[in-house]
Amino acid sequence: xxxxxxxxxxxxxxxxxxxxxxxxxFDALLRQLExxxxxxxxPPALEQKPRLMWLRYAAAAAAVLLLVIVGRELLxxxxxxxxxxxxxxxxxxxxxxxxxxxxxISKTINANQGGVxxxxxxxxxxxxxxxxxxxxxxxxxxxxxxxFREMHDYVDFFLSGIPxxxxxxxxxxxxxxxxxxxxxxxxxxxxxxxxxxxEIQVELISYVDMPxxxxxxxxxxxxxxxxxxxxEYRAVDKIQVVxxxxxxxxxxxxxxxLNASFKTSxxxxxxxxxxxxxxxxxxxxLPIAPTPSQRAQxxxxxxxxxxxxxxxxxxxxxxxxxxxxxxxxxxxxxEINPNALDVEWESMDLKPLNESDYExxxxxxxxxxxxxxTPALSGEDYAQAMxxxxxxxxxxxAAVADRESKLKASRDAIIAKxxxxxxxxxxxxxxxxxxxxxxNQDDPVVNQMVRRKIINRFVADGFGVWNCDRPIRPDDLQxxxxxxxxxxxxxxxxxxxxxxxxxxxxxxxxxxxxxxxxFDQKSDNLxxxxxxxxxxxxxxxxxxxxxxx
Amino acid sequence: MNSSNxxxxxxxxxxxxxxxxxxxxxxxxxxxxxxxxxxxxFRFVFKRCADENLAGDICSQVFLKAMQKLGSYQYKxxxxxxxxxRIASNEVAQHFRNxxxxxxxxxxxxxxxxxxxxxxxxxxxxxxxxxxxQTLNQLKPKDLTxxxxxxxxxxxxxxxxxxxxxxxxxxxxxxxxxxEKMKKIMKI
Numbered sequence: 005x006x007x008x009x010x011x012x013x014x015x016x017x018x019x020x021x022x023x024x025x026x027x028x029x030f031d032a033l034l035r036q037l038e039x040x041x042x043x044x045x046x047p048p049a050l051e052q053k054p055r056l057m058w059l060r061y062a063a064a065a066a067a068v069l070l071l072v073i074v075g076r077e078l079l080x081x082x083x084x085x086x087x088x089x090x091x092x093x094x095x096x097x098x099x100x101x102x103x104x105x106x107x108x109i110s111k112t113i114n115a116n117q118g119g120v121x122x123x124x125x126x127x128x129x130x131x132x133x134x135x136x137x138x139x140x141x142x143x144x145x146x147x148x149x150x151x152f153r154e155m156h157d158y159v160d161f162f163l164s165g166i167p168x169x170x171x172x173x174x175x176x177x178x179x180x181x182x183x184x185x186x187x188x189x190x191x192x193x194x195x196x197x198x199x200x201x202x203e204i205q206v207e208l209i210s211y212v213d214m215p216x217x218x219x220x221x222x223x224x225x226x227x228x229x230x231x232x233x234x235x236e237y238r239a240v241d242k243i244q245v246v247x248x249x250x251x252x253x254x255x256x257x258x259x260x261x262l263n264a265s266f267k268t269s270x271x272x273x274x275x276x277x278x279x280x281x282x283x284x285x286x287x288x289x290l291p292i293a294p295t296p297s298q299r300a301q302x303x304x305x306x307x308x309x310x311x312x313x314x315x316x317x318x319x320x321x322x323x324x325x326x327x328x329x330x331x332x333x334x335x336x337x338x339e340i341n342p343n344a345l346d347v348e349w350e351s352m353d354l355k356p357l358n359e360s361d362y363e364x365x366x367x368x369x370x371x372x373x374x375x376x377x378t379p380a381l382s383g384e385d386y387a388q389a390m391x392x393x394x395x396x397x398x399x400x401x402a403a404v405a406d407r408e409s410k411l412k413a414s415r416d417a418i419i420a421k422x423x424x425x426x427x428x429x430x431x432x433x434x435x436x437x438x439x440x441x442x443x444n445q446d447d448p449v450v451n452q453m454v455r456r457k458i459i460n461r462f463v464a465d466g467f468g469v470w471n472c473d474r475p476i477r478p479d480d481l482q483x484x485x486x487x488x489x490x491x492x493x494x495x496x497x498x499x500x501x502x503x504x505x506x507x508x509x510x511x512x513x514x515x516x517x518x519x520x521x522x523f524d525q526k527s528d529n530l531x532x533x534x535x536x537x538x539x540x541x542x543x544x545x546x547x548x549x550x551x552x553x
Numbered sequence: 554m555n556s557s558n559x560x561x562x563x564x565x566x567x568x569x570x571x572x573x574x575x576x577x578x579x580x581x582x583x584x585x586x587x588x589x590x591x592x593x594x595f596r597f598v599f600k601r602c603a604d605e606n607l608a609g610d611i612c613s614q615v616f617l618k619a620m621q622k623l624g625s626y627q628y629k630x631x632x633x634x635x636x637x638x639r640i641a642s643n644e645v646a647q648h649f650r651n652x653x654x655x656x657x658x659x660x661x662x663x664x665x666x667x668x669x670x671x672x673x674x675x676x677x678x679x680x681x682x683x684x685x686x687q688t689l690n691q692l693k694p695k696d697l698t699x700x701x702x703x704x705x706x707x708x709x710x711x712x713x714x715x716x717x718x719x720x721x722x723x724x725x726x727x728x729x730x731x732x733e734k735m736k737k738i739m740k741i
Binding site for chain 1: 580581583584587588591592595596599600603605608609612613616617620621624625654655656657658659660661662665686689690697720722723726727
């Protein structure tokens, strides 16, 4: 009968609210919190508002930002400062709202040991031991606070104040990000540096759109250089797509059936593969490993047996070969009846059970006692037996290697054959999925197919801001505009933020008269400005749609 | 504010998020959240251990952990209670791992009937009832958790999805598949 793994209680009486209330004690809980060693993770002390809600609701009450198109040419006004000059005069990292900057998660680690640290959404940092040095270059030991924050969408990027454009060969590219992190470490409030040659391995979980469902997107890794005020290319982002389409549960029965059918076909292929490999291995039997002899132990209960001619051939052979052989009680033996030791046994029978154990039957008339024993040797016999064992072991290992070499080629061929079948099955599945998507483009399930969870893998050889990006050229449609508000124009500020929601990009614009605003007509665009009295003035997606070329 | 068995409105969640943020700044401000959720969390734990004192201990652990980790909590459009239920679920699982005892599953007669209605055709009711507990005993812990939340605690799929951190459609599909599996085991 299968063992119960759950303890089912039927119609268990439930405690009353009064009974439950007896267990409540918030004051005791607060005291316990203070006493526990793990400090509570408390974000920066200033009041924070939910960022998305704030942007959404503040927008409803805030000014509407109007972009008055003044033509393709720059309007020559009083202000001749270029956008480049303006931003060069500002702090490079410039959070527009300090209180709402994305918060750091702090973890305390032992710098001597390092370790793997996982964050709530599954992102990980793998920190080597002895990775940190102080400002003076001395290796840091003991507890260190690792500060880590993730930024994923244009709201995060906006609030962080980190510029998301990249200058290369005279062109300003917009960075389409698959996720950005900032990492630093402190000990007793003092910032630390990475030791030369040490690297933190980062696995950043994020979500990206994969319009080509089975083609992994390509991103690069950039590190922010605050000195040069630019991003530095570091490596290719090693992306792993986590959620495969074939494992997803869709809100669509047809897709789920496609997945179930694909899963069944793969299972069939794997089952056939396993069968063929098992048959192959059975065709060349595995050699039997030799068993080492046991050395006789003086403190173990044992029997000294005269092996008679009536004994089995295997036992006689042992007796003839080894004069010193005695028989220890095997660990596999049942308990011996203590009275058996007082009996004068008339005869016995000894027969092998396996490579190491023998069954000894002691006989006195109708009384028998069975014991499992194992032969043990001493002195020269033991040395000789071990020499034989080593020779047999060498032969065994050679036989195993020989068997493996005979099987390897055949096994590899089987694996390759079935791997090809799996590839074909996957191609057929991909094709059916693509057909379904083409036929159902407006179905909301398509969004579920396209939006995928990935792991971005890279190494950080220093603290700071690391970004998983691909640079894209500025968009084609450019207008020159003048920023006004439907409320008091004097509240407007110098910087506007232009977002392409489809591509998760954000660009800062110097909002002077005649500012160049470049956007993709085919995307959902959004632009806003934080006014001088901390309101949001918004230029909505529908307003962009009305702008004609 | 409703804390279980009903979906929570956006406005309520956002108002609660302000309370959470206040508590993040000062743990003493966690009291309203503690008062609101202590009883539902206690009942959740009690159903999984069937011992009032043990439930009280585990419940205290749940809230202690919640307050210790509160700084890392971020509002993601999901009720705060879902996060507490997840911590509670983990604490219960840890307790049973440590004590190496079988986890308790509390079931009412009417829940058994509801579940049988889902999987048994007319005329098989008695047979299904006899086989049901044996069949439930064969489910993996994750699968049993879904059945428990849906049929024994009557939670809507939205709430189940929030607790288990899956989509609502995923919760429905998984539940459907578990019921099909149970039907096959019970040969109904």
